[in-house]
Structures are given as C-alpha cells and as structure tokens.
Amino acid sequence: MGRWGKGLLALAVALAPAAGVAAKTPADQLVIGASLAQVLSLDPGQATESGSWLVTSNIYDRLVSTDPNDPTKLVPELAERWEIDGRSIVFHLRDAKFASGNPVTAEDAAWSLRRMMKLNQAAASLWKPFGFDEKNIDSLLEVVDPKTFRLKLPEGTIAEFVLYALSGNNGAVIDETEAMKHEASGDFGNTWLRANSAGSGPFVLRRWAPNELILLERNDEFWGGKPPMKRVLVRHIAESQVQRLLLERGDIDVATALAASDITAFDGKPGFAVQRVPTGGFYVLAMNTKNQYLANPDVRRAIAWGIDYAGMAKTIMGPYGRVRQVPVPENYPTALPDPGYKLDVAKAKEYLAKAGYPDGFPLVLKTIAETPRVDLATAIQASLAQIGIKVSIEQGNGSQIIAAHRARDFDLLMPLTGGGNMADPLGSLQNFTYNPDNSPTGNSGYFTWRSSWDIPELTKLTTEARGEPDRTKREALYTEIQKQFLASAPAILPMFERFSPVVVSDKVEGFVGQGFRGVRLDTVRKEAD
C-alpha cells in the first residue's frame, strides 16, 4: 500500500466512531473470509485444494484425526480406538449417525476409500505413494462387522503413515447409502457430492455458490455434542484490503486470505490475533536440468549462492515464510541446520567460472502472477543479475504455469510444496527426494520429475524410509537423505518454509489454524456482545 493508501486508512480510522470495532456478526454465526477461487469440488474423494479443507473437515469425520495443538499426535475421531495387527490396522467405530440419520458403519468407511481410489483423481494420487491404487484397493479393505473395519497395508508402507493419510481431508467417511442415491453413470455420486454433503461431521452443507459463499449449518445429530455455532459462512473475498476492512469492521470473524502487508497491520493490534500456521511445505526454486546450463551442478550451486534470502524474507515473505534451505521444517525431528546459503556474489561467480560460464547466460523464470511470488521473482532476477545470470520473468495464471511445470517446459519456476498430509519429515521430503522414473513417460507428479532431476540414490533412501517401521532407523534415514540432498546441488531448492497465516478476531474462541487439514469448528465459540 502506498502513501496514499496509508493516508486513507488513517482517514478511515479518524472517521470511525470512537467506540471502536463493534462485532456485527451474530454470536451464533461464524463468518470466515477466504479466497474460494480454487475451490472446484467439495467431494473429499476428489478435492485436494486447501481452500476446500475447511468445509470438508467439518461436514465429514475421518476415522482418526490429529491433535489440533500437535499435528504429530494421532487422536480418535470416528474410530474410538484402533490397533495395529501385523500388516493391517483394525478400527473400532463409535456409535455415530450421518446427518441423514443412517448409522455410520464399517462398510461406509471401506466404501469411501474404495470410491476415492476408483475415482482416481488428485485425492487418489496422494495415496499412491503408499502403495494403494485402483486395482489393489478391493483386496486391502475388510469389513469385519458393522463396527469393525480392517485396512490391510500395502507392501513397503508402515501403519503410521497410513494413519496420517487417513487423518487428512481425503480420509473422510462418506454416507454410502445417501451418496449412492445420487449416483449417475458410475460416478460414485461424485457429481452430486461435489456440491452436497453426506457426512457425520458437526456441520452440514446448506449452500455452495461457487466463488461467492459456502453456507454450513449445525448438524444437531453430531455425535460429539451440539456445536455452539448455528451457522458457518465462508465468504469469497478476492481482495486482501477488502478482507482487512471487513475484519476491522467486525463483518467477518476470521480472515484467511490476507496479503503480507495487511497481516502485518494486525500484529499487536488489540482485538485480533495473528496465527502463523506451519504447513510443512516450502517456497521452492525449481531448476530444470533439461536446460544445458542448469544440468551443471556448479551452476545450481552458483544460483544457491546468488539469492538474497534474508532480504526477501524481510521485505516480501513476512508472515508467509521464514528462510529454510533444507526440505524439512526447522522444528521437525532430525531437521538439519541450514547450509547457510546467502547472497555471496564472489562465491557464486567462482562456481559459475568453475562451470565454464564466467560471463553468465540467460534464463527464463516462470511464475504465477500473484503475491508474494511475483515479488520473489523480481528479487531473484535482481540478485542473479549481480552474478551475471540474466533472468527474464514470464508471468501467467495458475493453470498456465502449472501446465508448463508439468510439461517440463521451463528453466526456472517457483512452485510451492505441501506437507504431504502429515507433520513428519517424509511428508515434506517427497517432492524433493523421490523420483522413481525420470523417463519422459515416468511422470510421478513429483517436482523432481518435473525438473528432470534423476536421483536414484535419494529415491532409494526415501522409499526405504517410507517402509521402515523402526523409528530410530527411520530417523537415521531422514538424516542421511537430508545430507545427500544438500551434497547433490539440489535442482529443487527450498528457500522458505511456508506458513499459512490467519487473523482471528478476539471474539472467537477455539479457532486453531491447521496446516495439514481444515480447522474443526465443532468447539468454536463466539463471545456475545
């Protein structure tokens, strides 16, 4: 915001009545400001966009969940308890009803997983690294009795990771009877479930107007007790400054899509709390090794030393991230310290000379045209210019840039990684260290493949870690993976650990931002005026 904007905000504050911010939303309705532009489906067997999480987390239950205050700790949800029995997990379901009145049964749990794999969309692809696919899924599900469900584990996968995956949004248990009433041409009710709910969660979906509003209503049958909120409204507000005005005026209670400058404005401001929610993901500089220059490890090292991380963190990232150059978040077990990359022009030039390009070369950096990525791109362009690499920036919308990334059609690109559904190093590492087949047809969807970065040794270690049941041994593998990653002049360079900040009005109690799934709202309360 420029000087003008600041002046106007000051004017607005001056004009506002001295009473200050008055909560205008009713005490039994929670209003959340969000960007719903990417929300294309509310079917948990299909949707993976984080914008849909808040909704699917509340209209559905999963078998297990994680502690809102400690995402590494698994807690019961629909399964009262579970035990690991050799190569399978046995879940014992609690007495619960779907919003339709149908009882929640083991058959519903099995059907929901089968349906997700058979639909074979983005949600299913999150499960494939663990060995589940549309062919073997039938043989892995067993309904022991109406309240007991056994999930067999595919070869090379340990129970802990499967439990984490089940705690994610796509582990939702769907009301089979209700959904199949709306089946059309073998779609497992997908067309209907995109915009309707058939779950047992604390809320039901009353209305979804794409890019406008999502309206949830309390499920009075909810097994966990009546939620204090009667309605939850998620409102699409594309403009960050508008969202900020609404929050300040008390017309929304929570803002989830604010730009860094608008979040900073709430820091320390009475009446609001800023939550920096860790996601386990990163802001990344992807270098395509199909490019003749970037194929050279010394060029990649030069680039790693040619970026002003500290400057970007201070002026651009703010609440959205902190410098982190190892693909495991700083506070995770086994996390290695940063290798200490910083803008060091002399060192970077040394590497370029060693690579045989003392005078530099041109590269194209593709980025999605949104903050903070465009600003990061400009900063990278400026600092790489100092070492002689002439970067031109190409901006595009999300689908253009993602299409280029998928097609390996880029030199440099700035994607984001996620935490892989679990607060465990493996969830964060996979996009950086796993590339089972680097051939043009071997597209695993991972960023390693998209950068044509062939890393058989790292892939082997990552696969081993995924199947290693012994925690100590697994953690030793994580350490080894990070060491090898750093030594290999990464083509997927982590720059910043990614946070997803939310600002919550003090009138709201119990809203704890989540980085791996949506926030459950069943215990959220609002203070009456």
Added chain:
Amino acid sequence: MTRDLPLKLLRRLLGLLLSLFVLLCLTFVIGRLMPTDPVGAIVGELADPAAYAAMRAKMGLDLPIPQQFWVYVTNLLHGDLGTAVLTGNSVASDLAAAFPATLELATLAIILSVAVGVPLGLLAALYRDTLLDQIARVLSLLGHSLPVFWFGMVGLIVFYAGLQWIGGPGRIDVFYEGIVEPRTGSILIDSLLAGENEIFWNALGHLILPACILAYASMAYIVRMTRSFTLEQLGQDYIIAARAKGLRLPAVVLGHILPNIAVQLVTILAISYGHMLEGAVLVEIVFSWPGVGQYMTNALMIGDMNAILACTLLIGLIFMILNALADAAYLALDPRTRDAR
C-alpha cells in the same frame, strides 16, 4: 416500402448471427490455443498422468480442434452450453445466477448516470465556459481517468469503514444469506416480494456504492457527449429562430434541443449500458459482487472454455438486443427514420 421491412430485418438478423458465429469461432480457437490447463484445474496438481489423460478424454479435449468445435456448436444448437469446470454446474444455470446480480447493479448505475449526466451535460453546454462548465469538465475528466479499482477501495474505506454509512462488499450482509428465496434474481425485488423490508434496505446499502462508482465512470462519458451534442444544436438556425421568437431557455431545451439530441443520446446510453452489463469486472472484484464480470474473470484464470464462450455469447447477445432496442427507439424518437424506411 413496407414490403422491404421484413427483408431488411431478416438481413440484419442474419448479419448479427454471422458476427456472433465469427466471434464464437475466434474465441474458441484462441481459447484452445491458450496454454492454460483446465484438466489440471480439475484433477489437481499432483494427479498422475493416467488420471489426467482420462479426465482430458472425458472433457473431449483429446479430439482435434475442428471436431471439438463441431461438438460444441452441435450442443449449442441444442441449447446446451456445456458444464463449467469452475463450478461443475451447467454454464446456463451459472449465468442465470450471476447475470441478475450484474443486471441489478448495471441498471441502477445507468439510471444514476443518466439522471445526473444528461442535465449536467446540458447545463455545461448552455453555460459554456462558465464556472459550471469547468466544474462539469473536471468532474467528467476525473470520472474518466480515475481507476475504478482505486476509486472503489477509497469509497469502501471512507463510506464503509470510516463513516459506516453503507454496507460492505457483497450483495447483502452475510448473515442474511439464504433467507430470501431467489425469484427474480434481483435481491431488491425478491426481498420486497418476500416482505423482508430489513433485507431490502440492507441490500440497497450494499448496492449503492458500487452502483455510484460504476455510474460515475459512465456519467463522465454521458456528460461530455451530451455537452457536445447540445453545443452542436445551439449553433443551428432553428434554435436561433426559436430564441428570436421569444421562447425561453427551458422551453428551447425541452422542446427543441432534447428531441434533437435524443437519438444520439440513446446510442450513447445503449453503449454505456452494454459495457456495464458485460460485467464491470473491477467493480465486481473490489465489491465481491457475484456477477458476470467476476464469473468470467475466474473462468479466464483457469481456461474454463465453456464458461468463457458462453460469456462471450451472452455479451454479444446483450449488444445485439441493445442495438435492436436503440433502433426501435430511433423509430419512436425521430420521424425522419420512419420516413426513410
């Protein structure tokens, strides 16, 4: 002479249909050549190639472009605009939901801009080079050059956040959502029909600022055009004659100038209204207004071709209809056009 009329109309209609078709072809080809990825938008960034290919085939995007176009046109002739990737609903039902929001906004805006713009333009011409004329000129210059986006933000900061005179972004306060059943799609009318006066006033409070901002931008244009049309008339002999025979200024304006500039004004109004109806994109985004402009922007962002094509058609259709209405208005307003026929 009257026998020519149906023929003329038919020729006109054919011409319009042809231009719609050319518009459709162009949009379709550009859309398919754009490097966007609607499939990726549906299956998600991490989907594996098999799932991706399956969805691509399901959407018909693996067919050659001429064949895709053929399929599209065939469906269109059957009244099927296709399904929007963006919402999963039929494009027709999406537009049926979004268009009334834009219509309500644009209609109030055009009323406001005519109510202020025409008298201001007339006065500016009549009192040419006086202080009044200068004020009108500065006002219209500002309206034409200030970015609507910025203007909208300032309006919100001052009138919503500061003075608290009006409702914020969106069509109504969010906790009123889902109370009034949509019948006409206009919240003002629907809330009155349902007897929800409170919601009517709330909706009006939300509507007034975006409508004023939209109105201001086109008012600038209307003022300038009205002024120059009027000046042109003022120099004509018949006006001088009317003044010479002692007619007072208001009578000259109402009796002579207005009828003579009406035809030109109608054209200007039709164009302005058309521009507002095609979705005042920036106003809709700043005010979180769920109209056609916002819908089309979101569709463009992910390359949702069915939605983009339908919006293009809708806009073409709006201009066709407005043109036809303007033509009809000429007939009523200008006897010469009747004679020429």
